[in-house]
Amino acid sequence: MAQNSVFERFARAGYLASGLVHLIIGYIAIRLVLGGGGGTVDQSGALATLASTPGGPLTLWVAVVAFTMMGLWRLVETILGRATDPKSQGLWSEAFDRAKAFALSVTYFVFAFTTLGFARGAGKSSGAQESGISVRLMQTPGGKAALVAGGVAIVAVGGYHVYKGATRSFLEDLEGSPGDAVRRLGIVGYVAKGIVLAGVGVLLVVAALRSQPDRATGLDGALKTLLTHPAGAVMLVLAGLGIIAYGLYSFVMARHTKM
Template sequence: MADINRSKASSTDSSSASYDNSSSTAGRVAQNSVFERFARAGFVVSGIVHLIIGYIAIRIALGGAGGTADQSGAMTELAAQPGGIVALWVGVVAFGLMALWRLAEAALGSSSKPDADSKTSEAINRVKAFSLAVVYFAFAFSAFGFARGRGKSSSDETAGLTARLMQTTAGTIALVAGGLIIIAIGGYHIYKGARQNFLDDLEGATSDLVRRLGIIGYIAKGLAITAIGLLVILAATQSEPNKAAGLDGAFKTLGAQPYGVALLVVAGLGIVTYGLYSFAMARYARM
């Protein structure tokens, strides 16, 4: 019995050592000074993009000049500003490095959360890290296109993809499943903001201002993501692919409702708040 216990202990120690080694490897990747600076710059670029999206949404609500209230619209406006192309190229590198950081966490484990209390929570953390890596790679690819002057409307691309998938039953089912996943992601953002779980992603003492920005920002972004998922499902079930127009479609649908102007202004301000919180992430994020 003693031998069995020693064997189990040895196995546990070996597993723990393996996890510690993986976690320390992830830590060395994330804490490389050049890597970390560019990755943190990604939060700044993300903040700028969210500020512009929120501004476009408010501008649409108030009857100003049009625009696309989503990532592609924000990058279009950024590219038109002095120094905007340079900022987009910085974004390409920054988003790319953020994606690699999350990919390292997915493969090796998180260096900022080495105390995962179970294999299940560790697996969940790795799945979340991989999902974020995909998102950041998509941001980097989009920024690359706009930096080269060849950016495309994400709303048009989403509607086009939806139309192609709706041509088959399997594609329609996939769209509904995708919409449900998007709604779940939105719900997670709302939960994270309401429960203030985002504070676990930060290091050092944070102010009440940062906490409030995080609460409002995560809830606002979660509601926007949830609306996107609902529109995808509606587009699939009603055979109207143009309804699946991403964030821009969600904002414009919101604006068409009773009291839509007020609702759209509030939604825009919420996205702006998330942008401001992204600047705090550039300073306080655990890496």
């Protein structure tokens, strides 16, 4: 199935949808600093913005299919391994790749489900949902420990993004020899997204340890927290630009990623 041409086109469209979402998130973050109104600075905010534009609902339905195909593609990789990786892998390396593929599969299925809500006109704020989930978890035995573990995992994912950008290992995912512009986009995009994700994880851990579920508001909360610091406006603009860079790099992946 992963090598089916129609399936591959829809899966690659998932990168386009992801890139568009990241561009809008970065735009909302910068607009917030420049006084252009509020808004939720995360995926739900981007989807709500897209839904309000002409042709937006149709775009969202296409994104639902694309994200679903991306999730299925990663699920196939989880089960069968990477069909396009010619390198012989050791047991631990292959296990890591399959675990990463599974995590990405879950992520894209969640994206598809969230996007479906906005396509149907019933989307909800991600931050509010995450805060509500945190409240319910803190009321259960072991819930606080689960939140801390989840926060640490998100920090680890963020650290992996920073590592991938700093070492340029993301180039191994692309076909051919990308130019300097692509390399710069990848470096900036991966490092910026990694730092932001790490911030989300730290806030989740702090919220759990302090029993303050209202602070566990995901990406929106992490980015808006920057504004509480003296140089917060500058940091938020840089974060927004970095997320936009990742969005642009996603367009490159739509065309050149190995599948």
